[in-house]
Amino acid sequence: MVVAVSIGPLFWQVDPLAQHIGQRLNPPSLSNPLGTDQFGRDVLARILIGGRWSLAGAALVCLGTSCLGLAIGACCALGPRWLDYLLSRMTETLQAIPAVLLALALSAILSRSFGNLLLALVLTNWTWYARMYRALIMKELAMPYIEGAQVIGVKPLAILTRHVLPNLFGALVVVATTNFGSVILNLSALSFIGFGLNPPTPEWGNLINESRTFFQREPRLMIIPGLCIATTVLWINLLGNALRDRVDLDKT
C-alpha cells in the first residue's frame, strides 16, 4: 500500500481534481478503474493521492511525537529534579485526558488546516513517548559505562547524544512503527469528522466523509477508502510486531 501510494500516481497519471460533471458517479470502467465521484473525478487517482496525505501525515505525527517525547523524556532524565517533577505532572495532566477528546478540542480551537490537525495529534500523543523515553534513558544512564563517562567529566548532553541515543535507536524505530498504525486511524477519524484538509484535496478519512451522502446509492465510494486504511494499518501493525520480536524492547 505504501508502495502503491508513493509510486502509484506516477503510473496512474489522472488528475485527481479534474472534474467531469457529465461523468458523474460513473461505475468502475476501463478509464476509471474505481469509478468516479460526484464531481466526475477519478476515484483511483483520489485514493492514491489521498493515501499520500494520510501516510505522510501520520509519518509526520510519529516523527513529531518521537522528537517531542524524546526531548521531554531526556529533560526529565537529565535535568534537575524540579524540572522532572514539573514535566512529569504535565505529562500526567495530558494523560489524564483521553487523547481523542483533547485532539477534538484542539482541532476546534486551531483553524481548520492539515498542519493544525497534525499539530493537535502530536500535542496529544507525545506523553506516552515521553514516559517511555524517560524510563529508557534512566535505565541506560544507570549502566556502568555511563557512570564511567560521568566520572571522567563528560557533559550530560554529550552523554546523551554520544552514548545513550545510539543505543536507543532500535527502540525508537520500534516504538514509532507500532504507534504508526494507530496514528493513521486517529488521523483519518478526525479528518472524517471534518477536521483537516481543505477541500478539494483528498485524504482517506475525508474521502469517507464525502461519500456519506451516497451511502446507499454508491457504497463503493465509502468502502474503498476504508479498505485502504484497514489494509495499510494491518500491514504496518504486522511489521511493528515483527520488528518488536527482532529488537528486544524491554517492557517498561
Added chain:
Amino acid sequence: MRRFGAQLSGLILLLHLLIACGSTSETAQTTTSTNATTEQTANSNGVLRIGTGINLPVGLDVAQGSTGYNMVTYGAGETLMRFTADNKLEPWLAESVSPIDATTWQIKLRQGVRFHDGSELKASDVVTSFNSSWQNLSAAKNFIPADSKTTVIDDYTLNLSTSQAEGSVPYSLANWNFVIHKPAVNGVSVLTGMYQPISLEKDQELVLERFANYWDGQAGLQKISVKKIPDANARSLALQSGDLDMLTNVAPDLASGLPADIELQSVAGTRMHYVMLDSAYPPFDDRLVRQALSLAIDRKALLQATLDGQGAVATNLYPASVGIELVEAQIFDPTQAATLLDQAGWVVGSDGMRSKNGQALAFTLHSYPGRAELTLMAIAIQAQLKDLGIAVEVKEVTDIGEIVEKGNFNASMYSIGTSPDPQYTVGTTLIKGAAYNYAGYSNPAIESAFAELRAEQDHAKRIAIAKQIQTEVKNDPVNVYLASPPLITAYRKGSLSGYVPNPNDVYLITKELKLNQ
C-alpha cells in the same frame, strides 16, 4: 504494582458511577420504551413523526431567537399575511391590509380567531404582539421600523403608521418575526395556529397537538412529533424503516438514493446561494473582473454536481421561485468572461493562468459547513475558474460571520433566505450599511432606485423598479448569484395526503395534511 492499584480503584470508581447512574438510566429507558409504544399505537390515530436536521427551537417563547420560525413551520403560529405556494401574498389572520395614505396602513382582522388559551384575537392583541416583536427580536426592526405607531380603531381594526413611507409593510407582516402572540406565560407563548405545542425536549423532540378551537376548522392530524436527528443518513434510514413518517430538507443526492417506495416532493426554494465579492479590494475593485466572474460560472453544471440537478439556477438577485419578473443577467458565457478579463488587463500566461503586471489572478473563496452544498459548490467553482485561468483556493471555516463582518475576505460563499417582496433582497444586500453588504458596496443608481421602491405601495410599480435595479446589477455586479437549492420533503408512498410543497419552508404544515390509515 502502584499503577495496577490506581487502575483497580479507577475501575471501582467507574463501577460506582455505573451503579449510581443505573437508577436514572433505568427510568430513562422505561420512559423511552413507553414513548415508543404510545407512539406506535397512537400512530394509527394520526401522529405525524417528522425528522429534521434543522435545530429545534430553544424554547416555546416566540419572542426568543428563531422560535417563531419553528412555530410557523409546524403549524402553531400564524402571521397577519402569508405567501401561497405560488408566492402570492394573501391575508391570513388579517382580512385585509391596505394603505390609507403614504405612511399609514389599515389592518382589518379576521373575526373569530381564537388563541390557544381560548380568548379571541383583538386589535389590541396585535399591538401587544408587535411591541413584543420589536422589543425582543432584533430582526423585526429590519422589516418594519420599531418607531412605527399603532392605533387601535376598533376590536378588529388598527392602523400602522411608519415614520417614512414603507411600501413593504404587507409583505413584512408575513414574516415570522411578526408571528401573532400573547407574551409568554411560563416560557410558552400563546399562539393561534391549528396545532398547539405541548412539549419540547431541547435538541431532541418537539411535540404539538391539534388545537380544537382553531378558527379555520379541524386540522388533519392529532399530533405532530418533530425529532431532531443531526445525521442525514440516519434520518433517511429511519424514514425507510418506518420510525419516521416525513423528512424535511432532504439533501438531493441522498434523496435520489432512496428506494422507490419513498415519495419525494421537490420545489425550488426561496433561498439564494451566491458568491459575495469584496468590491473594495483588488482584484474585485475592478467592475470588469466582477462582471467576468458573474459570467464565468456554469450554474447548470454546478447544480448537477452539488444538488443532483435539482433546484433552480439564478440569473439575478431574485430566485426564480419568488415570482418577481427577472432580468436575466448572469448567464454562463465563458468567451465573454475571457474577453472582459483581457480588457481588464489580466492576460493568460504560458501556464494557462492569468496575471497582470506579474500579479497572478488568484483569490481565496471562503465557505462554511452550515449548508453542505455550499462548500461543494465552491469546489466546483474552483475547477471551473481554473479553466478560465483564475486560481482559487477554497477555505471552509466554522464561523463565517467572523470572516465577513471583519471584511477579511476576497470572496465568500453565502446564502440568504429571500422574500417575494422585491425590496427585501435589495435592502439587505446591496444598499450601503445593509445587514449582508459586508463589502461596503455602494452604487448611487441602486441607492436612488431603492429609495423609490421603499416608498412605493403599488405592487406593479414596485416590480418595475425592481427590474431597473436588476439591470444595474447586470452592469455592476457585487454578488455572483448561483442557485436556489430545492426544498425536498420525503415520505413513504401513500402514507400522507394533503401535503402542498411551498417554496417558503415556513409553510410545511397545512390544515389538510393527514396520515392515511
Added chain:
Amino acid sequence: MSTLIRQIAGRLLSGLIVLWMVSVLAFLIIHAAPGDPARMLLNANGLDAPPVEAVEAKRRELGLDQPLLKQYSNWIGGIVQGNFGNSYHSGKPVWLLYRERLPATLLMAGLALTLSLGIAIPLGLLSAIKRHSLLDHAAQLIAVIGAAIPGFWIALVLILVFAAKLRWLPALGSATFKGMLLPAIILALPNIALTSRLVRATTLDVLNQQYIVTARAKGRSEHGLLFAHALPNVAASLITPISLEIAFLLTGTVIIEHVFAYPGIGRMAVEAALIGDMPVLGLAVLIAGGIYVIANWCADLGMAALDPRLRQHRQS
C-alpha cells in the same frame, strides 16, 4: 509513620497540581477558541446571520467583553460553587447536559464491555488450550484485523448492511437494546481482539508455571487444572487491562456515537467541537482529569493503608 504522611501529602499535592493544570487547560480550551461564541450561539439555528447589535448584547450577557484573567477567576469561582457555565449552543448549564447524556453512554459502554469480555475470555481460553488449532489461528487473524479497522468506517458498513439492506436494526442509535447493539458491537470489536490475545498469552504463561506442571505430574485432570489453578490467576492479571479497556471504551464512544447519532456524551462532544461550543468540551476535559486524579489518590491511600511491605520498601 511521618514519612508515610509526608508521602501521602506529596501525592495529594501532585494530584492537586495535575488538577490545577487540567483546569487551566479546560479554561484555555473554552476561551482560546476562535470565532465569536456570541454570534455562533445566535447563528446556531442555521438561519441568516444575526444583527450586529444582538451579537454585542450576547457578548455582554456571556461576559466575553471582560479581560481574560477576570474571566478565568469568574470561571474558577463558578466551578467552586458548582457552576460549570452554560452551553453556548443551548444556554443550559453544562453539567445538566452531562447528567442527561451520561447514562446513555454508560449503558452502551457497559454493553460493549459485557460483549467484549463475554466473547474475548472464552475465545482466549480456547485458543490457549487448543494452541495452534484452526480456532487459534482464526482468532489470531481476527485479532490482527480487528485492530486495523477504522471504527467509524466499519460502523457505516454495518449500518449499510444491517439497517439499510436487511433492516434488522435501527440506524439511529438510542438507549434501547436494539438501538445500542450495533454501536456496542463496534466498540467491542478492537477490545475483543486485544483481550482475547491477552487471555491467551496469560493462560499459556500460567499453564507453563512450575506449580501447574507439578500438579499435572501429580495427575490432576486438565480441566481441573484449568479451573482450580489457571483461571484465578488469569482473572487477576486481567483486571489491569480491563480497567484500561473501560477508559478506552469511554473515549471510543466519541466517534461511534457521532456516526450513529447516539444520544450520549460522545456525540455531544463532537457536535460541540464542530460548532465551537467550548464549555461543553471544557467540562469533558475537567471530568476526565478529575476521575484520573481521584482514582490515583484512592490508589495511593489504599496501597499505603493496606500494604505494610510497600511502606518498608518506600522508606528504604
